[in-house]
Amino acid sequence: MPNPLYRKHIISIPDFSRAEMELVVETAARLKAKPRADLLQDRLIATCFFEPSTRTRLSFETAVQRLGGTVIGFSDAASTSTKKGETLADTVRIISSYTDAIVMRHPKEGAARVASEFSAVPIINGGDGANQHPSQTLLDLFTLHETQGRLDNLTVAFVGDLKYGRTVHSLAQALSLFGAKFYFVGPEALAMPDYLCEELDERGISYTIASTIEEVIPHIDILYMTRVQRERFDEAEYQKIKGQFVLRADMLRHARPNMKILHPLPRVDEIATDVDATPHAYYFEQAKNGVYARQALLSLVLNETV
Amino acid sequence: MSEKVYARNVEALKNGTVIDHIPAGLGLRILDLFELTSYGERVTVGLNLSSGHMGNKDLIKVENLVLTEGQANELALLAPKCTVSVIENFEVVRKQKLAIPAEVTDLFACPNSNCVSHVEPVQSHFSVRVTEHDTKMKCKYCEKVFSKDIVVAVR
Numbered sequence: 001m002p003n004p005l006y007r008k009h010i011i012s013i014p015d016f017s018r019a020e021m022e023l024v025v026e027t028a029a030r031l032k033a034k035p036r037a038d039l040l041q042d043r044l045i046a047t048c049f050f051e052p053s054t055r056t057r058l059s060f061e062t063a064v065q066r067l068g069g070t071v072i073g074f075s076d077a078a079s080t081s082t083k084k085g086e087t088l089a090d091t092v093r094i095i096s097s098y099t100d101a102i103v104m105r106h107p108k109e110g111a112a113r114v115a116s117e118f119s120a121v122p123i124i125n126g127g128d129g130a131n132q133h134p135s136q137t138l139l140d141l142f143t144l145h146e147t148q149g150r151l152d153n154l155t156v157a158f159v160g161d162l163k164y165g166r167t168v169h170s171l172a173q174a175l176s177l178f179g180a181k182f183y184f185v186g187p188e189a190l191a192m193p194d195y196l197c198e199e200l201d202e203r204g205i206s207y208t209i210a211s212t213i214e215e216v217i218p219h220i221d222i223l224y225m226t227r228v229q230r231e232r233f234d235e236a237e238y239q240k241i242k243g244q245f246v247l248r249a250d251m252l253r254h255a256r257p258n259m260k261i262l263h264p265l266p267r268v269d270e271i272a273t274d275v276d277a278t279p280h281a282y283y284f285e286q287a288k289n290g291v292y293a294r295q296a297l298l299s300l301v302l303n304e305t306v
Numbered sequence: 307m308s309e310k311v312y313a314r315n316v317e318a319l320k321n322g323t324v325i326d327h328i329p330a331g332l333g334l335r336i337l338d339l340f341e342l343t344s345y346g347e348r349v350t351v352g353l354n355l356s357s358g359h360m361g362n363k364d365l366i367k368v369e370n371l372v373l374t375e376g377q378a379n380e381l382a383l384l385a386p387k388c389t390v391s392v393i394e395n396f397e398v399v400r401k402q403k404l405a406i407p408a409e410v411t412d413l414f415a416c417p418n419s420n421c422v423s424h425v426e427p428v429q430s431h432f433s434v435r436v437t438e439h440d441t442k443m444k445c446k447y448c449e450k451v452f453s454k455d456i457v458v459a460v461r
Contacts, residue, residue: 014449087427089427106422108422108425109420109448109449110422110447110448110449114422114428114447128448129448131448131449
């Protein structure tokens with residue numbers, strides 16, 4: 001029987017079952033331990049980036065090439081017929097007739113879902129506006145599993161922009177299938193959206209709203225930091241909250257030994273550089289894991305068995 | 307104006323549908339959304355009619371047309387308390403039940419201006435979920451969740 005992700009579109013985390021997420025995590029771990037240069041042999045993957053994203057694009061392209069596949073694509077919609085007014089539906093129809101899968105990022109929310117309705121080959125969402133970025137969540141899950149040895153019953157604190165941070169939303173949704181416990185730490189204006197809290201309530205997931213990073217540190221397995229964007233606030237307000245959600249090495253004294261700090265990157269000043277040298281810092285390894293998680297996704301989507 | 311007086315002003319219907327107890331101001335929107343004038347049948351609309359228990363109301367009569375179950379359910383999203391009567395030979399033969407639908411396609415635009423559904427050749431689509439305090443609608447494309455009142459207010 002083919003694996004459950006074979007020839008599936010990868011659009012959104014709520015589309016995934018618990019078993020499918022575990023499959024990606026296991027496959028990523030296997031590919032990290034024992035690289036395979038044959039899984040995408042003779043496969044051609046399009047990376048269509050209608051808005052620029054250096055890290056995601058390079059990570060996907062690295063994943064394809066490390067698996068023996070080749071890549072075509074573009075890194076900016078300015079050089080495509082989108083500029084001439086072509087619909088995404090038409091663009092995708094054409095590109096899907098050339099390639100074995102399409103990895104895409106697009107500034108409009110829902111773009112990947114639309115693409116999946118017009119594509120003859122699997123679409124892999126590399127980010128659609130403020131909506132979803134499933135490969136980020138899968139690499140986060142892989143990193144959680146790698147550092148904690150399990151996905152079940154983890155205690156995770158999310159810090160920073162909980163309102164607009166799609167990585168936070170998707171990871172919280174994913175972990176809610178694994179009985180997680182959450183702490184939410186951030187400015188009131190950037191609190192977790194109501195609909196997500198309701199979703200967690202319905203699944204019986206416990207979460208606590210905390211006002212400082214220090215108070216949650218002794219209780220958690222994972223500290224998931226995000227950037228509070230300056231443009232979300234007026235200058236006076238930003239100055240007031242700016243220092244409040246910054247992590248420094250001296251705040252980690254009471255952390256559990258297994259506690260790891262993650263961040264989707266890029267970081268600006270929310271994690272002081274003195275944290276980088278602590279045994280808790282794991283964000284650079286997390287970024288590296290992006291390649292393995294994406295290798296796992298591409299391999300599973302394009303091979304009946306891996 | 308009493309019920310009796312307006313009843314005389316709006317012609318009796320031999321066969322068709324009467325949508326009554328529409329909150330005042332929604333009548334034209336319902337006419338437009340359900341394209342009730344597109345069937346070529348006679349449509350009579352009453353606006354700001356006085357109604358004992360709801361103050362003002364709107365009313366629509368369409369000849370020779372019965373709403374599908376799907377349409378009646380979609381109507382429940384806009385005006386859950388309106389009544390839909392099927393008329394045969396000047397008599398009300400049945401009241402259509404309005405039940406909030408689980409999904410609604412191609413009726414409302416997504417309130418999210420950055421949703422791709424506004425610019426691509428696709429039909430809008432929402433899944434509907436009734437919660438304790440509210441009815442929520444989730445766009446299939448941008449996956450944003452809105453309170454029903456926000457979605458139905460989008461023109």
